Amino acid sequence: MSHHEFESDFRHSGTIDFTDRQSNIDEATIAEMRQLVARYPDPRSALGPILHLIQSVDGRVSARGVELAAELTGATQAQVVGFVTFYTMYHRRPAGKHHVGVCTTALCAVMGGDLILDQVEQKLGIKPGQTTPDGTFSLERLECNAACDFAPVVMVNWEFMDNMTPDKAEQILDELAAGRSVQSTRGATITSWREAERVLAGFPDGRADEGPSVGPASLAGVNLARERGWTADSLAEGSAQ
Amino acid sequence: MSQQTLVPVLTANWGQEQSWKLGPYQAQGGYEGLRLALKRQPGDIMTEIKDAGLRGRGGAGFPTGMKWSFVPAELSPKYLVVNGDESEPGTCKDIPLLMASPHTLIEGIIIASYAIGVSRAFVYIRGEVLHPIRRVQQAVAEAYEAGYLGADILGSGFSLDITVHAGAGAYICGEETALLNSLEGRRGQPRLRPPFPAVAGLYALPTVINNVESIASVPGIIVRGGDWFAGMGTEKSKGHTIYSLSGHIKNPGQYEAPLSVTFRELFDLAGGMRDGHRLKFFTPGGSSTPILTADQMDVTLDFEGLMAAGSQLGTKAMQIFDETVSVVRTTLRWVEFYQHESCGKCTPCREGTWWLVQLLRRLEAGQGEEGDVDKLLSVVGTVNGQSFCPLASGAAACITSAVTHFRDEFEIGYHTPAWEYLPYEASALFPVKTATRSGEEARHG
Numbered sequence: 001m002s003h004h005e006f007e008s009d010f011r012h013s014g015t016i017d018f019t020d021r022q023s024n025i026d027e028a029t030i031a032e033m034r035q036l037v038a039r040y041p042d043p044r045s046a047l048g049p050i051l052h053l054i055q056s057v058d059g060r061v062s063a064r065g066v067e068l069a070a071e072l073t074g075a076t077q078a079q080v081v082g083f084v085t086f087y088t089m090y091h092r093r094p095a096g097k098h099h100v101g102v103c104t105t106a107l108c109a110v111m112g113g114d115l116i117l118d119q120v121e122q123k124l125g126i127k128p129g130q131t132t133p134d135g136t137f138s139l140e141r142l143e144c145n146a147a148c149d150f151a152p153v154v155m156v157n158w159e160f161m162d163n164m165t166p167d168k169a170e171q172i173l174d175e176l177a178a179g180r181s182v183q184s185t186r187g188a189t190i191t192s193w194r195e196a197e198r199v200l201a202g203f204p205d206g207r208a209d210e211g212p213s214v215g216p217a218s219l220a221g222v223n224l225a226r227e228r229g230w231t232a233d234s235l236a237e238g239s240a241q
Numbered sequence: 242m243s244q245q246t247l248v249p250v251l252t253a254n255w256g257q258e259q260s261w262k263l264g265p266y267q268a269q270g271g272y273e274g275l276r277l278a279l280k281r282q283p284g285d286i287m288t289e290i291k292d293a294g295l296r297g298r299g300g301a302g303f304p305t306g307m308k309w310s311f312v313p314a315e316l317s318p319k320y321l322v323v324n325g326d327e328s329e330p331g332t333c334k335d336i337p338l339l340m341a342s343p344h345t346l347i348e349g350i351i352i353a354s355y356a357i358g359v360s361r362a363f364v365y366i367r368g369e370v371l372h373p374i375r376r377v378q379q380a381v382a383e384a385y386e387a388g389y390l391g392a393d394i395l396g397s398g399f400s401l402d403i404t405v406h407a408g409a410g411a412y413i414c415g416e417e418t419a420l421l422n423s424l425e426g427r428r429g430q431p432r433l434r435p436p437f438p439a440v441a442g443l444y445a446l447p448t449v450i451n452n453v454e455s456i457a458s459v460p461g462i463i464v465r466g467g468d469w470f471a472g473m474g475t476e477k478s479k480g481h482t483i484y485s486l487s488g489h490i491k492n493p494g495q496y497e498a499p500l501s502v503t504f505r506e507l508f509d510l511a512g513g514m515r516d517g518h519r520l521k522f523f524t525p526g527g528s529s530t531p532i533l534t535a536d537q538m539d540v541t542l543d544f545e546g547l548m549a550a551g552s553q554l555g556t557k558a559m560q561i562f563d564e565t566v567s568v569v570r571t572t573l574r575w576v577e578f579y580q581h582e583s584c585g586k587c588t589p590c591r592e593g594t595w596w597l598v599q600l601l602r603r604l605e606a607g608q609g610e611e612g613d614v615d616k617l618l619s620v621v622g623t624v625n626g627q628s629f630c631p632l633a634s635g636a637a638a639c640i641t642s643a644v645t646h647f648r649d650e651f652e653i654g655y656h657t658p659a660w661e662y663l664p665y666e667a668s669a670l671f672p673v674k675t676a677t678r679s680g681e682e683a684r685h686g
Contacts, residue, residue, distance in 0.1 A: 209261075
């Protein structure tokens with residue numbers, strides 16, 4: 001047995017598995033891909049949305065999906081694969097029913113994100129980039145998700161889970177694993193990663209009216225201004241005096 | 242009455258009942274700016290925005306009206322692309338705006354498109370924010386139904402279509418030419434300029450790219466007037482803007498204020514540091530802007546004030562850290578971010594950020610070699626300003642400023658791990674149960 005096993009620095013850079021022919025894409029999906037193409041002046045612009053749609057149907061970017069995406073957008077298959085490997089949201093191996101991301105960029109990391117990731121890894125028994133054997137969860141080490149005023153932040157199927165602690169994160173995983181309803185702190189009820197991908201492709205799910213206007217931290221300044229009677233017009237009046 | 246520090250304009254309707262819907266938006270005077278604008282000449286609108294002194298809110302601060310005027314009026318088709326790829330660490334202002342009041346953006350897009358002479362606009366939003374995307378999709382549909390989008394808007398003869406486009410995970414797509422490549426279905430790698438997007442942008446056609454907040458500021462300027470806008474802020478940095486405060490302060494959040502506000506004023510409004518702690522350092526405009534320390538709290542948060550303080554206004558994102566935080570740790574984590582997000586096009590950035598991470602990792606682990614700090618700065622010198630886009634310069638800025646202010650702490654990395662010098666548990670917002678095992682130690686085995 002070799003003592004010099006190679007471990008790549010680019011563990012997730014494996015390409016599409018073209019021997020895996022499994023796909024759920026049917027005529028209806030292809031018709032939707034054509035709808036996406038029709039939304040742009042140039043068919044190639046629909047590549048990103050088509051790949052989101054493929055993920056919503058196949059749970060990953062499938063070989064069949066790559067072939068169709070190339071055909072419909074005028075890109076070569078190599079260009080499609082090059083696109084897929086560039087963007088972190090495209091999965092070349094099946095993602096879980098729920099895709100969980102824990103932010104560990106500097107601010108979230110120091111405020112507790114590292115500890116949350118640690119506990120989530122232990123809870124799920126997987127590392128970032130992996131999916132649980134039962135297919136329920138996949139895990140990602142996130143980079144800044146534009147929610148720093150709610151740090152530390154966890155994302156589930158790209159819905160915000162604000163102001164997390166390791167225990168709160170673990171509780172969310174328990175609820176989801178048990179099939180119970182979980183509400184995003186600043187979004188809709190959690191459905192599945194595949195349903196989220198369909199919305200990202202450009203097919204709304206009619207759930208925009210769920211959840212709050214914004215989160216409490218977003219209102220920090222507005223609330224102070226209201227308390228003190230500061231408005232857009234009062235400033236002009238004040239300076240005129 | 243105390244002096245007015247905050248000025249809610251873009252944030253005014255946030256938090257209100259169904260603020261994201263057309264009805265409540267209109268009930269508060271929404272789309273009034275559009276009606277006013279359509280009665281005026283496009284050139285007149287452009288002049289109003291120029292006179293208002295609105296500068297880009299996405300980081301670079303380029304005058305918005307001037308950007309519009311660079312697009313040849315005669316050429317068609319041309320495009321407006323809104324940059325909603327908010328990803329700069331610390332920045333979290335556009336996402337709540339998209340979520341709470343997407344119609345403010347859409348109204349701004351219609352007015353801007355009318356002024357520039359564009360009949361096709363795109364809103365590019367980072368893909369990792371599902372709910373804001375839902376809200377924008379729905380708002381665009383509502384606007385079509387109400388006759389604010391489509392053919393012959395409000396009987397004006399002006400027509401506009403908007404396409405909402407979700408990204409797929411790449412910080413670099415916040416760089417405008419990378420965004421255009423991404424929107425064209427290509428890898429998000431920056432383009433060499435010239436030609437600038439105003440001449441050869443999306444599909445090599447004339448294109449204006451503006452940040453979400455810049456475009457959202459337009460309706461207010463039309464309704465209240467450029468003079469009102471220019472009456473706020475400083476001589477060269479005018480108007481209101483949203484500041485994002487995060488970190489170890491009592492009340493993190495979004496604070497909208499004139500561009501003449503100081504860091505100390507916002508810091509005080511946010512309640513100061515969490516109890517029993519003091520300010521150690523902060524970023525004024527995201528992680529790509531040089532960090533500042535407690536003795537620079539009186540800096541004015543405008544483009545010129547921060548330049549004078551040796552930093553930049555950037556995205557106006559203040560990440561505020563207390564004395565428990567290891568600056569070596571935060572610097573490493575920012576540089577890991579840049580390494581991961583380097584698009585790979587330019588060698589100094591692709592290779593340089595990788596080497597910087599290696600050096601910082603061993604300093605963090607207390608395994609640095611004598612001279613590593615100078616080596617770090619030397620590598621920074623080969624990375625800074627050597628690439629097509631400013632990504633690597635962001636990595637360089639956070640290292641250079643951290644070493645300038647806290648060189649000792651980096652040198653401690655020659656013999657002591659950062660997590661021993663400043664135990665990481667103390668920086669977390671919650672009590673840590675297993676005090677012996679930090680995530681960092683786990684990472685290092």
